[in-house]
Amino acid sequence: MKKTVLALMLLLIAFYSEAQNREVITVTSNERRVWVGAQIGLNAFTLTEDPNFRDSSLGLGWQLGVFARIGTERFYLQPGVEYMSNTISNVDRALGVNVVATDDIGLRYLRFPVMAGYVVRNAFSRDPHLRLLAGPSLEYNIGVSQNNVAITRRQIRNAQFAINAGLGFDLWILNFDVLYHHNLMTTLNFDNAEGKRRGFSVSTGLRF
Template identity: 35%
Template sequence: MKSAFIYALLLLGSFSALAQDRSDLTLGAKVGINFYSLSNDALVVDDDTGIATEFGIYGRIGERFFIQPELNFVNYKTHLITQNQPRAGERDALTVRYLRVPVLVGFRTSYDGKVASRIRFMAGPSVSYIVNVADNNLGIGRSDLHNAQFALNGGAGFEVWMLRLDLLYHHYLTSLFNDNNSEGKGRAFSISAGIEF
């Protein structure tokens, strides 16, 4: 986890250095919650959606059309019963912590409403790298999961007073489990609030 914070500081430092040369660079930080579940998987008997947290920093380059690289620390949680767990039939939470790096391309409108304004539409790829797997009764550790997972992300954002609100969908292309028989891929919906400085 210490190395993840070092990466965050380096990225923020890089954004700050760019900001001195670019008047169209915006820096921000955000925090939010996500809802995570798995697609059908032969190794999973039953699962349900879990709620967890995420936070991160971002830089947005451009005004109307923009590119937005981010560095996010994400907790994904789902409650599972698996085929191979030590105690058959026992449901437990699987919580995996990731360092997620998306690069979003977007368009921002000039709409200026009474409550919400400057609506943004964005989409792009991301890679997530496992930082940690929480203890669980399923017998699942870090070696049982793919370390790097790729996803497509898309959604919308808007401004409400000083806050920047984002609603994003994350569609993973890599299976969660490091097993040839596994096809379950992550699906997540996130809601975050941020500030820009």
């Protein structure tokens, strides 16, 4: 009887020790639920049809920003802050009778995206994994380049909302994102404005 009780006590002690070890491992593996990082990349935007312009084509720009990734192994939220420079190329605008000017318009924004993501593998590991991400962004215009088509900052809508979606890939501390941007509001601040920005961006960066 004593031997049986002793064996049970030893078994309970062993079980308790193993449970404690597993708890420590679990806590350690779940300890870090936040990554921070920085990204830089290129973008290409155009303007949909607008009565104020005769035409426009895809123009190249760039963006630079920081982000925080917060969540679980599969799902995460990623707020960020970016400086984004867009170019709308080959814009034709009538400035008078038989007078048509053509130029590129450079637009500069502070951008605040909030992306929700799903990870094919653990989002907080350094193993390679694919991500699906989508979410809204608020963009605030902070400048317009000098141009020959008489578009100034006052004629650009200050605050603009967009929906963004795409794919991401993480490799060690490196991350890569490819996104489609679909603006919901007109770019110009005119009563008859219809043109909205559409574009793609490719970014790469580091996460820590």
